[in-house]
Amino acid sequence: MAYNPKMYQAIGRLVSGAGKEHLDTLFSQYLTMLMQTLSKPTNRRKHTNVLMHLQGFFKKYLDPQEKQELAEQIDKYRLGYVPLLAPITLLQHHLRKYPNDYLSNQVYLAPYPEQLGLRA
Secondary structure, three states, X not given: OOOOHHHHHHXXXXXXXXXXXXXXXXXXXXXXXXXXXXXXXXXXXXXXXXXXXXXXXXOOOOOHHHHHHHHHHHHHHHHOOOOOHHHHHHHHHHHHHOOOHHHHOOHHHOOOOHHHOOOO
């Protein structure tokens, strides 16, 4: 989603119809689409879209102050005042406080092994 929202949807449709095609064909199509998606760099606008999407998962759980804090961190990222790590760290905090299996499995929130220190 952070690289190409339209391709994200197309890949989702491909995966949702997984039982309709041979696994080798599905894998080949998936890999081609994924590599095409990742071939172009993403940007702040697209990351902001993902962050706002993730924020929506917490709307029923966060109090007004927490919602405001998260919205401010996302906006500060959008404007270039803080790194991507700032809103992601806050999202990870809320995920620990309000567990969600779907979000816990999202690589976006922890794309690299922590030992590599690539998010700093």
